[in-house]
Amino acid sequence: MKVVKELFRGREIDLLPMINLDDTTKFQRIVYTALMRIPRGKVSTYSMLARASGCRRGYRTVGNALSSNPIPLIIPCHRVLRSNLKIGGFSIPGVDEGEARQLKRRILVDEGVKFEGEKVNPKCLWKSKS
DNA sequence: TCGGTGTTTCGGA
């Protein structure tokens, strides 16, 4: 948990190589890689990740990949929102769902993402095409 | 083998 704190205090992550991708599928790796490309303070959506992964209708798979991500929070699954800019679901094993959602929002705020109620500021959206 | 998943998109009314 200490590491996690450090992560969101502004330190960039070089932990990607540490992540064992052997247990992940090809599609998941694509998703994770795309996720890592999201800069701090930016967020993405399931749809965008799906597009980035090559499958326009792979959003469900993306959600599945995120929910079963090897290292929650290190893989910035918290930067993934629904297409309507709402948080959507977020759960961490061993953490209450409500707590996890709060944590997610807090992390995003800490990273510079601006919230408008339950939604995030569209300006904080990260576009793979830029 | 089957159904569910942190959802989205598309077509018809």
Place this chain on the structure above:
DNA sequence: TCCGAAACACCGA
């Protein structure tokens, strides 16, 4: 504009 259905890929029972 709104509602219903279908959709890629993958995981667990």
